Amino acid sequence: MPNVNSRRRFLQTAGVAAITGLGATSMYAQNTKNKIVGVSCSPRKGKTTATAVQIALDAAAAVNSNIETEMIDLGGKTVYGWTPPDRKISDDFESILPALKSPDLTGIIIGTPVYFRNMSSLCAAFLERLTILRKPQLLLADKAVGVLSVGGYRNGGQEMAIQQIHTAMLCHEVMIVGGKPGAHQGATLWNAYEDDITKDEFGIESAKKLGTRVAEAVLSLNT
Numbered sequence: 001m002p003n004v005n006s007r008r009r010f011l012q013t014a015g016v017a018a019i020t021g022l023g024a025t026s027m028y029a030q031n032t033k034n035k036i037v038g039v040s041c042s043p044r045k046g047k048t049t050a051t052a053v054q055i056a057l058d059a060a061a062a063v064n065s066n067i068e069t070e071m072i073d074l075g076g077k078t079v080y081g082w083t084p085p086d087r088k089i090s091d092d093f094e095s096i097l098p099a100l101k102s103p104d105l106t107g108i109i110i111g112t113p114v115y116f117r118n119m120s121s122l123c124a125a126f127l128e129r130l131t132i133l134r135k136p137q138l139l140l141a142d143k144a145v146g147v148l149s150v151g152g153y154r155n156g157g158q159e160m161a162i163q164q165i166h167t168a169m170l171c172h173e174v175m176i177v178g179g180k181p182g183a184h185q186g187a188t189l190w191n192a193y194e195d196d197i198t199k200d201e202f203g204i205e206s207a208k209k210l211g212t213r214v215a216e217a218v219l220s221l222n223t
């Protein structure tokens with residue numbers, strides 16, 4: 001029995017089908033891709049947060065062949081926080097917007113390093129800029145969103161940083177999900193091995209549990 005999401009997607013595709021003359025069933029079948037975008041919000045490109053997000057995405061992709069993933073590493077990119085429209089700014093945010101506006105987008109995994117028990121300022125800036133996806137329409141509504149964080153201390157504030165991102169994303173009417181049991185809040189990683197996050201076995205397991213759970217949520221919301 002299709003749920004609200006799948007009915008919504010069906011109606012969208014049926015509308016296109018009516019215009020193009022294609023049968024709605026075939027359009028529906030073509031439009032069942034599920035895209036999960038991972039966003040790493042560490043200023044350090046390719047470091048522990050990016051590795052953890054990629055591991056979560058790989059676990060998500062392993063759940064079902066209908067799941068596509070895309071990685072956005074904000075490391076090395078410039079993203080300013082929200083700025084009044086009359087002040088023209090130029091940064092890299094526009095280049096990442098298409099992935100977030102993709103009609104196939106059904107899930108997002110956000111990763112942040114823990115900075116002073118909080119998310120990074122790059123992550124806060126990224127979240128502020130998502131304002132553009134709220135009006136006139138809540139474009140991220142009903143997307144499954146899971147979060148991970150990497151701290152330099154074992155108990156460095158990972159869960160607090162995750163919770164802050166959850167709270168911000170609730171403003172988009174997203175479906176917040178945690179990870180599979182053992183990673184209830186999301187994935188919590190410890191950068192204790194000189195940037196080789198793969199040595200944090202517990203943390204890596206939690207990243208996989210997060211990716212798996214986001215994939216499961218995406219499938220249950222959209223089939």
Ligand SMILES: Cc1cc2nc3c(=O)[nH]c(=O)nc-3n(C[C@H](O)[C@H](O)[C@H](O)COP(=O)(O)O)c2cc1C
Pocket residue numbers: 042043044047048049050112113114115116117118150151152153154155156157158191195
């Ligand atoms: C400004 C700053 C503040 C930090 N504050 C914390 C903290 O409160 N708790 C913690 O566990 N780690 C803290 N760290 C360590 C980082 O979270 C950790 O090194 C993380 O792996 C960095 O992610 P990255 O490898 O993706 O850059 C801090 C690092 C910086 C640069």
